[in-house]
Amino acid sequence: MRSGKQDINDFNARVKRIKNPRNTSYYDPDLGMHVPKRVARDKIKNAGKEDSFLAAFLVSMILGAVGLMCGEAILIRYFALTEPGKVALFLQLFVAFWAILFLSALLGRRRISARIAQIAGVIVMMMAEHNLIWRWPDQLAFIYTAEHVARVMETTTPYTIVLGGAVFGL
Secondary structure, three states: OOOOOOOHHHHHHHHHHHHOOOOOEEEEOOOOEEEEOOOOHHHHHOOOOOOOHHHHHHHHHHHHHHHHHHHHHHHHHHHOOOOOOHHHHHHHHHHHHHHHHHHHHHHOOOOHHHHHHHHHHHHHHHHHHHHHHHHOHHHHHHHOOHHHHHHHHHHOOOOEEEEOOEEEEO
16 A cells, blocks of 8 residues: 555546556456456356366266267278277277367367366277167167167177176176
8 A cells, every 4th residue: 555645647647557458457446456457258248157076067068078979980981990909999989089179179168177087088988888779779870880789789788888898797
C-alpha cells in the first residue's frame, strides 16, 4: 500500500494504465496483484464445472476400446488379416494406437491419466471384444466381415474373458 497522499493525477495515471490496449491485465497497488482486464465467457460459464476423474477415465477407456476396434476393422477389412498370430496382433496394436492418438488429439484427452485409461481400454477390449460380436453379430458384420464374425462365434463362447489363451467364464 502506498503511504503518501494521492491526488487526481495519480488517479488519471491509474485509469490510463487500465485502459491501455496493450495490457491484458493491470497491477492494482491496493490489492497488490495483477487483475485481468477481460475474462473469456467460456471460462466464466465453466468455472465450477469440471469432469470427475471417474467420468474422464471412463471416456478415455472407451476411446481406447474404439481405437482397438478401428485397428482391427482396418486390418480385417482392408488387409484381410483374419488369422490370429503375433504379426496380426502387433499390426492391430500399431494401427489401434495410431487411431487412439488421432482420436485423443481430437477430443483433448492427452494427459497421462487419459493415456493410462486408453491403454486399459485397449486391454479390456482385447480380452472381451468377442462378447460384443456375440451380442450384436449382424451389426458388427458390417464393421468387420461376415467371415470374421462367423469365425469368432465358432471359436469362442459368450460371456467369457480370453486372457492369454485361457478362457474365464463370467
